[in-house]
Amino acid sequence: MIWQGVIRAYAPFLPVTGKTPIVTLYEGNTILLSASHLSARLRINLYLKFEGQNPTGSFKDRGMTVAVSKALENKARAVMCASTGNTSASAAALAARAGIKCVVLVPDGYIALGKLAQALIYGAEVIAIQGNFDAALQLVRKITQEHSLTLVNSLNPHRIEGQKTAAFEICDQLGFAPDYLALPVGNAGNITAYWKGFKEYASAGRANQTPRMLGFQAAGAAPIVRGEVVPEPQTVATAIRIGNPASWQGARQALQESKGRIEMVTDEEIVAAYQLVAREEGLFVEPASAAALAGVIKLANQDFFPPASQVVCVMTGHGLKDPDTTLQTCHLQPTVVPAREERILSILEKINVL
Numbered sequence: 001m002i003w004q005g006v007i008r009a010y011a012p013f014l015p016v017t018g019k020t021p022i023v024t025l026y027e028g029n030t031i032l033l034s035a036s037h038l039s040a041r042l043r044i045n046l047y048l049k050f051e052g053q054n055p056t057g058s059f060k061d062r063g064m065t066v067a068v069s070k071a072l073e074n075k076a077r078a079v080m081c082a083s084t085g086n087t088s089a090s091a092a093a094l095a096a097r098a099g100i101k102c103v104v105l106v107p108d109g110y111i112a113l114g115k116l117a118q119a120l121i122y123g124a125e126v127i128a129i130q131g132n133f134d135a136a137l138q139l140v141r142k143i144t145q146e147h148s149l150t151l152v153n154s155l156n157p158h159r160i161e162g163q164k165t166a167a168f169e170i171c172d173q174l175g176f177a178p179d180y181l182a183l184p185v186g187n188a189g190n191i192t193a194y195w196k197g198f199k200e201y202a203s204a205g206r207a208n209q210t211p212r213m214l215g216f217q218a219a220g221a222a223p224i225v226r227g228e229v230v231p232e233p234q235t236v237a238t239a240i241r242i243g244n245p246a247s248w249q250g251a252r253q254a255l256q257e258s259k260g261r262i263e264m265v266t267d268e269e270i271v272a273a274y275q276l277v278a279r280e281e282g283l284f285v286e287p288a289s290a291a292a293l294a295g296v297i298k299l300a301n302q303d304f305f306p307p308a309s310q311v312v313c314v315m316t317g318h319g320l321k322d323p324d325t326t327l328q329t330c331h332l333q334p335t336v337v338p339a340r341e342e343r344i345l346s347i348l349e350k351i352n353v354l
């Protein structure tokens with residue numbers, strides 16, 4: 001049977017019934033790539049779960065299919081969210097499928113261009129506020145409490161339910177649960193969702209163990225690591241530029257119960273990992289995703305992982321969403337020459353490929 005999205009694949013684990021109208025883009029079923037070069041370099045068995053392969057280019061589609069399906073079941077006329085970009089793209093796309101309105105609040109000037117273009121073309125009402133994500137979320141929480149719009153940030157438990165399917169897929173793809181699961185942490189919904197998914201799969205007898213959860217925040221936006229709200233978060237990884245995560249408690253529980261760790265990585269470490277995964281594994285991810293890999297590299301260099309550990313690193317979003325950051329932060333540009341053979345040959349000579 002062809003893949004028809006995470007609700008149909010994992011219905012017994014999800015809050016749906018025969019009456020729930022399934023709104024889907026056939027999200028999920030993303031690749032789990034064996035990262036052979038990085039594995040050798042880090043002396044672990046590293047796999048990359050490439051969530052950039054989802055229909056809107058990030059993991060958000062998994063939770064949004066459930067949240068929007070339930071919103072439609074409950075006769076919602078409109079959904080609303082705050083976003084650093086990916087949630088808004090996903091909400092806008094699934095609301096379009098459902099035929100309901102979508103309103104998104106994003107931080108003006110701090111959202112990747114591709115994500116902004118997505119929300120706009122899917123037909124959402126896009127409001128760019130002169131403030132950060134935390135301010136946007138505060139406004140959206142208040143407005144959705146006082147009016148009839150349905151909140152589709154991960155405070156909506158249906159989002160977490162859908163996102164936990166990524167943990168199921170990893171166990172199904174590997175044939176076992178990994179020893180470690182590494183992911184970037186922003187609003188902390190995803191770490192909460194993965195942990196719930198791994199626990200449920202193990203209880204259902206469909207996984208042999210639960211992994212230790214490893215969360216990574218950007219150093220300029222690391223409230224959980226620092227143990228306090230960061231009023232003015234800053235990082236090149238705009239997706240996780242969050243100073244007061246809504247699911248802080250969920251993250252804390254995941255870390256405690258799994259004997260996990262949360263650490264921070266600098267923007268320099270993020271940019272280095274961002275280039276490394278593209279050049280060694282052929283995977284173009286967005287900077288926030290690279291934060292998780294930067295964290296795994298850092299821990300591996302401290303000999304944190306026992307030899308032959310099975311480590312899955314979640315690559316949460318596609319690199320094509322944010323090409324401006326690629327060119328700017330990595331200082332990359334093409335070599336421009338006249339259209340003459342000798343000029344091309346002289347370059348080929350210089351890079352030793354003749």
Ligand code: F0G
Nearest residue numbers: 083084086087186187188189190316317
């Ligand atoms: N990676 C990417 C690419 C993201 O877009 C996000 C969050 C995260 C990681 C962190 O996940 O918030 O569950 O801890 N993006 C949200 C958004 C905030 O609005 O798109 P989290």
